[in-house]
Amino acid sequence: ETGVTQSPTHLIKTRGQQVTLRCSSQSGHNTVSWYQQALGQGPQFIFQYYREEENGRGNFPPRFSGLQFPNYSSELNVNALELDDSALYLCASSGAGTGYHNEQFFGPGTRLTVL
C-alpha cells in the first residue's frame, strides 16, 4: 500500500502568477482534502473532493480551485498569487463511509514561496 505523495517539494513563484500543486492519494481512498499551513500555525482546511466533486470548502477565495481524477490523483490550483499564499500545502486522503471515521493520511507537503 503506497502512501500519499505530493509534488513538487518546493516551489517559488512571483506575485500574480498561477500555480498547480499535485497529490497522489493512497490507493482506494476516494476523498482528498487540501490544507494550507502558514508558518507557525495549524493546517487550515481549503476544500475537500469526493469522487471528483467538491464536497465542501473552507474560508478560501475562488482563486483556490481543485480537481480530482479517477486515478487517485488530484490538483490544487491557485490563481493570482499573493504574498500571503506563501505556506506549506498539504493534501490528505481518506476513505469514505462507515469504518473510516474521517481519519486522514497526509502527504509531506509542498512548500510554496511567493515573492
Place this chain on the structure above:
Amino acid sequence: AQSVTQLDSQVPVFEEAPVELRCNYSSSVSVYLFWYVQYPNQGLQLLLKYLSGSTLVKGINGFEAEFNKSQTSFHLRKPSVHISDTAEYFCAVSPTGGFKTIFGAGTRLFVKA
C-alpha cells in the same frame, strides 16, 4: 461550528520526564478527536484517535490521550519522553457526520538532554 484550543504553544521538558499537552475543543455536534505529530519539514502523522467507547486512547510511540466530555478536553500524555519526540503536535476535531477537520494552532514539544 467547531474550534480547537491548544493551551500551550511551547512545552520544554527534560528527557525521560513525563509530559502533558493540553487540548480543549468546542462543538455543538458529536466529534471525532485526533492528535497528529509533525516532524520538521514533514507532513502530519496520526498519533491516536478517539472515535467512541473507552475514554483512554493509546497511540503510537507510547503516547496516550484521555477524552473528557464534561470538560471538552483531549489531553495528550507520555510518561517518559525521548529526544526524538521533539516535534510539533496538533490536536484536531472532525464532526462525526461531516467532512471538515479543524486543527489547533499546535504545541511545540522540545525535549532537552
